[in-house]
Amino acid sequence: MHSAQAMMFHHFYDATHPPGQGAISADTLSAIIEYIGVERILPAAEWLWRARQHTLAPHHVCLSFDDGLRCQYDIALPVLQHYGLTAFWFVYSSVLDGAIERLEWYRYFRVTQFTAIDDFYVAFKQQLLGLPNSAQLLQQLKYFSAASYLSEAPFYSTSDREFRYIRDEILGPERYFAVMDQWLEQVPCAMQPIADKLWLSVAQVQQLHSQGHVIGLHSHTHPTRMARLARRVQQQEYVMNFERLRAVLHTAPQVMSHPCNSYNSDTLDILRELSIQLGFCANPYTSQTSRYEYPREDHANTVRQLYRAYFKMRTLIDKSRDIPCIDDRQKINFRSVTQGENRDSPLEEPHREKNTAKCKKRMLKWNGPI
């Protein structure tokens, strides 16, 4: 259909928002934007307009932020403002009314209460062992294949994949929530989620909209397996999301992205009925057959390319004995770089220093597909 590219972002970290599990810093977002080339990144509204007119070109790129997260507003938005960019923001709406969506709360628990994500996975399996049918449940792990499960997300480690297999394929949402809720009951009160730390407020969504960002649907409660839900339930998810966002924005949302990349023909029918103009998947390999299946590249894949380019650039700089534009004091953890940022420890990254002009000149520009 076209080969313009959309970039997908989730979590960001700084001194206030915790690192871990794929979170990137403002500096990494800047580096990604410069690596792609600011001039290639269209304002979200223009990307939407061009998509509808079928005038997107292969070099066009757009940025998108899923899940309506407060860390995106606090950390990514100032970077976008610095470059004069606007993006798509896909917001699940239950949290706008004060609901706590467990997936985000549990993630907050994982990244703040465990020094390494693998420690969490070990502790999670311990929790499972406490279940009456634990042996039976864990036996189903024999069907798990790290090579093929979630193969569209190469940045997941084997234990990331195994955890998601247990969560989504063996337990399913209800049993998973029961295990986690029971576990969290034993955690000190300080762990109770604070909605304004995790999600955007209504006023912030309105502010983004007034600044030219394009706000879109992402379901009401963010089910992880939308495609497994009855049509009636899917309809409820998207109609509630649509109505809530319409009330907040004072205009009908026109775009959406599929939570956890899960949808079926019922989902696409519902989006058509809501007159949605454009939808995004969460992987870059989708064989796009409708206007609701635009592919997106996860930032983790671009970060890997960026670091490959960075090391290539460092090699060239070292050879020429030129002044490096990246702070030598920052030691790069190559292993975590090559495996994406989906690690437990914050990724140490190159910082652009005072000599920004030199840096910009030297920044390797990426011309291929993302």
Ligand SMILES: [Zn+2]
């Ligand atoms: Zn999502």
